[in-house]
Amino acid sequence: MSTTSGDRSRRQRRAGGRVDGNGVSHRRGQTPRLRADFLDFLRTRENDLGTTAGARRKRIRDLAKALNLRGGVTLLDSLLPGEITGILTEELAAAAGSASAARVAGGR
Numbered sequence: 001m002s003t004t005s006g007d008r009s010r011r012q013r014r015a016g017g018r019v020d021g022n023g024v025s026h027r028r029g030q031t032p033r034l035r036a037d038f039l040d041f042l043r044t045r046e047n048d049l050g051t052t053a054g055a056r057r058k059r060i061r062d063l064a065k066a067l068n069l070r071g072g073v074t075l076l077d078s079l080l081p082g083e084i085t086g087i088l089t090e091e092l093a094a095a096a097g098s099a100s101a102a103r104v105a106g107g108r
Contacts, residue, residue, distance in 0.1 A: 031076065041089075063095075
């Protein structure tokens with residue numbers, strides 16, 4: 001059964017955006033694999049995110065910002081799940097390293 005362009009445009013409006021032939025979503029925040037990988041990373045590394053709700057919230061926000069900034073130079077939809085986890089692991093390690101350096105400098 002063929003679809004007309006009218007059918008496609010109605011589906012796009014209903015979905016809130018469009019998905020190109022490669023499966024790349026052109027809607028903000030609507031990349032299911034990226035979102036699932038991000039949430040899986042948070043679930044598996046929850047002990048590394050902080051001890052208080054505020055610390056966890058800040059760390060998650062910082063990870064999301066870093067991933068978003070990386071998206072400015074990389075098409076995040078095209079990355080493999082392991083690459084997304086690698087980016088998040090690097091960012092988490094960098095944040096932990098800068099936090100421990102700040103504690104050492106503050107303790108002097």
